[in-house]
Amino acid sequence: MAQQRTLGTAGPAVGPIGLGCMGMNWVYTSQLQSAEESIGAIRHAVDHGITLLDTADLYGPFTNEELLGEALRGGLRERVVLATKGGLKAGPESRLGSVQVAADGRPEHLRAAVEGSLRRLGTDRIDLYYLHRVDPRVPLAESWGALAELQQAGKIVQLGLSEVSAAQLEEAHAIAPVGAVQSELSVWSRDPLAEVLPWCVAHGAAFVPFSPLGRGFLAGRFDGENAPDQDDFRARLPRFQEEARAQNLRIADGIREIATRHGATPAQVALAWTLAQGEHVVPIPGSTRRIHIEQNAAAAEVQLSNADLAALDSLPAPVGTRY
Ligand SMILES: NC(=O)c1ccc[n+]([C@@H]2O[C@H](COP(=O)([O-])OP(=O)(O)OC[C@H]3O[C@@H](n4cnc5c(N)ncnc54)[C@H](OP(=O)(O)O)[C@@H]3O)[C@@H](O)[C@H]2O)c1
Structure with a gap:
């Protein structure tokens, strides 16, 4: 992967395609594999120029960070840009593919969460730390202010937020610079294009699309016949219900x-579409398989023409909401 992108104007250079580690041991039960295989896949990604690695304390919970920490032992840590998130907790009823989450943006929780992430990741600093969701019960200024203090203390390099509005970004940025925003963006989930992506350009922040492959649907993994396993998180999502899948095939076919x-x-092609949305965009496709990771790493070489982009932009709207 020859080309590089900058993770926000103040951020480090990264490969144009990152790696999302969530599905390696959390929520996507249709593709579970051993920890050894996942560790091998993460190292394989770095060998192919993928440097932005994404996890969260929620995933597992906690075991996804441990997995990533293990993969980075032995010198790999310094070759990657390590991103994790805090402020969302798994409820007591959560199971692997059936997740209950609750926001916790209290400063005391975030301070403890960052210490836990540092320990599990086996590092003395987190390159990019996101507030996973804004907690409606805690003023954003309090959550963000606590993270800004941790940044000043050198535990976090860049700060980010996930699934926020432009107004929330303004509020946070007035306290401490927003380095990156992570929200769902793909051919079938385009909401951030209206305000959040332009906000990021105007303020020098990176935009990091999550689920850029529509959780596998846009990569052709599912169709009218092939459904996610019963206990896979995706089996409960509206776009993955049988009738919706059949209709949404028009998008995957396009x-x-x-x-x-x-x-x-x-x-x-789905990844090249995200890259075409701006130089500040660095998608983090999730994959457990080396062959997919290699193919995804090479997506930046696919040059979509204006006609291709127009064709992708005019594909039908999906049937079913995101969650
Ligand atoms: N901030 C948030 O709230 C939030 C929410 C969701 C996700 N995320 C982050 O975003 C990352 C990516 O999102 P995601 O995993 O939900 O969805 P995704 O990247 O849209 O799709 C992942 C799915 O695509 C398949 N896939 C990947 N590359 C492929 C290829 N080349 N060909 C065919 N299939 C391929 C994967 O299967 P294989 O394993 O078989 O390759 C997996 O089933 C997560 O890992 C997580 O770090 C963040």
Whole structure:
């Protein structure tokens, strides 16, 4: 992966495609594999120029950070940009694929969460720390102010937020600079294009699309026949219900058609579409398989024409909400 992108104007250079580690041991039960295989996959990603690695204390909970920490032992830590998140907790009823979450943005929780993440990741600093969700019961200024103090103390390099509005970004940025915003963005989830992406350009922040492959659907992993396993988190999402899947195939088929013309995979086209939304965009596709990781790393080489982009932009709206 020759080209690099900058993670916000004040941030480090990273490969244009990152790696989301969530599905390696959390929520996506259809693709679970051993810890050894996941560790191998993470190292394989770094060998292929993928440097932005994404996790959260929620995932597992906690075991996803441990997995990543283990993968980075032995010198790899200094070759990557390590991103994690805090401020969302798994409820007591959560199981692997069936997750209950609650926001906790209290400063005391965030201070303890950062210490826990540092320990599990085996590092003395987190390169990018996101507030996973704004806690409606805690003023954003309090949560963000606590994170800004941890940044001043050198425990966090850049600060970010996930799934926020432009108004919330303004509020946070007035207290301490927003380095990155992570929200869902893909061919079938475009809400951030209206205000949040332009806000990021105007304020020198990176935009990090999560679920850029539509949780696998846009990569052609599911169709009318192939559903996620019963206990997979996706089995409960509206867009993955049988009837919705059948209708949403029009979107996956449209992506596949363009991919075929480029001699590329549908996942590569879906990722190239996110990259085309701006130089400040660095998607983090989730993958457990080396072959997919290699293909995704090469997505930045797929050059979509204006006609391709127009065709992708005019695909039908999805049937079903995101959650
Ligand atoms: N901030 C938030 O609230 C939030 C929410 C959700 C996710 N995230 C982050 O975003 C990351 C990515 O999102 P995601 O994992 O939900 O969804 P995603 O990246 O849209 O899709 C992941 C799915 O796509 C499949 N896939 C990946 N590359 C492929 C390829 N080249 N060909 C075919 N299939 C491919 C994966 O299966 P294989 O394993 O078989 O490759 C997996 O099933 C997560 O890991 C997490 O770090 C953040």
